[in-house]
Amino acid sequence: MALSGLILAGFVFVHMLGNLQLFLGQEALNSYAYKLQSIPAVLWGFRAFLLLATVTHVLTAISLVRENRAARPKPNAEEKFIQATFASRGMGLTGALLFAFIVFHVLHYTVRITHPEYQDMHYILEKNGKEVQVHDVFTMMVSGFTEKWISGTYIVCMAMLCLHLTHGVSSLFQTIGIRNTAWKSRLDGLAIAYGWTVFIGFVSVPMAVLMGVINLPG
C-alpha cells in the first residue's frame, strides 16, 4: 500500500510538471510529449510499471478494508472520531473516485476513445533539421478543457487527489517506519504542502484555458 502509494504520488508530481509545460507554449509541450513517447520500450515499460503500481494499490486497499471490516463486525451505537483528520476518514471515497477518474482520463487523453477527433491533431516538429509529424498534445489539452464539464470534473477530482495525498504522503512514512512524534507534524505539513502543490499545479491548466489565458493556436 505504502510503496505503491509512493510510486503513484511521485508520478502525479512528475505528471504535473509535464502539464505545466503547456504554459511554455505549443512547441515546448509537443516536443516534451514526443520525447516521452518516442521510445516504445520505455513508454510501454513505464506504462506497465504504473499499471502494476495502481493495481497493487487498489488490491491492497480492498484487502485492507475487508480485513478491517471483519475485525470489527459490530460498530458502536455512537461512533465518534477524536482526532482522525477529514482526509484520513475519506481515503476510501477519494480513492474510489480517483480510480474512476483515472479510467476516464486514460480513455479520454491516452486512448482517446471518448473524443476520436483528437487522433487527427498533428503538429510538425523540427528534429535535427528533419521535420517530424507528432501528435498535437497542446491542441488536444486546450480543446479538452474548453468543455466546461470536463474542466469541472477535472478540478473536483484534483481536489480529491489533494485530500488523498494530504493523508497518504504522511501516512506512508509511518507505514515504512520512519516517523516519530517530532517528525509527525513536519511530515503532516509536507503532505499538506505536497497535496496543495499538486492540486494548484494541475488545476492551473483548466483554469488558464477557461479564463482565456491559454487559447487554441491559430
Place this chain on the structure above:
Amino acid sequence: MNLKLKIWRQDTSDGSGQFKHYEINNVSPDSSFLEMLDMLNEQLVESGDQSVAFDSDCREGVCGMCSLTINGIPHGGHQGTTTCQLHMRSFSDGQTITIEPFRAKSFPVLRDLVVDRGGFDEIIQAGGFITCRTGSAQDANEIPIPKPLADDAFDFAACIGCGACVAACKNASAMLFTGAKIAHLNSLPQGKAEKDRRTLSMVSKMDEAGFGNCRNYGECSAVCPKEIPLDVIAKMNRDFAVASVKGFISK
C-alpha cells in the same frame, strides 16, 4: 445528579444483546463512574433484576482491567485516564449516558460489558522471553543504558493492556498495543538478542488473532490512558521490515 443510562445487556457470549434503559437518581458528582455502576447494580439486585456485569480491579488506573465505551469513546474521553478514574462531575444532570463493551471481533463479549481480552495475552506469549542472567544478582550498572533510551522504554512499558486502542480503532487494530510491547523490549539492550524473532512472532500472532490493520487515524493513541505515542507503531513497522528482510536474506 439524576441520570439516564443506556447499557448494553447480553446474557451469553454466543447470544445477541441489546441496549436497555435505566434511570439512576441521587448520584454524587464526586463518585467515580464505576461507583455509579455499583449503585445501579445494588438497585437492580434489590428489585430482583440481574446486575450489570463489568470489569474492574484496582480502580486507580494501573491494572488495565476496567474497560467500557462511554458515549462512543473508550474510557470516556478524558485524556490519559481509565474509566475508573472518570468521575460523575464530568457529566451533566439529566444526561443520557450510553455504555457499551469494547467492540472488536477479537474481543468477544462474555456477558454485558465484559469482554475477553485474551487475544492480548496470546500476543504477549508469542513475544517469548528475554535473555537475562538469573541466579546471583548482577551488578546494577553492568549494562549501561542511556537515560533517554531508558525513559522511552519506560514510557512504552507503561501500556496496561486495557484494549482501549482496539476499541477506539474503527478497524479494531491492535498495533498500538503490540507496538508498545515490541518497542519497549526492542529498545533495551536486554531485549536486543531476541529482537527479530520477537517482532515477527508477535506481529504474526496479532494478525492470527483477527485484529485489523492500521489506517493511521491515530484514534488509539488519543484514547490511550497511558498516552502511548504513535511512534511505537512506526517502530514496530520498521523492526518488522528489518526482521523480514534479514529473514529473507538468511534463508
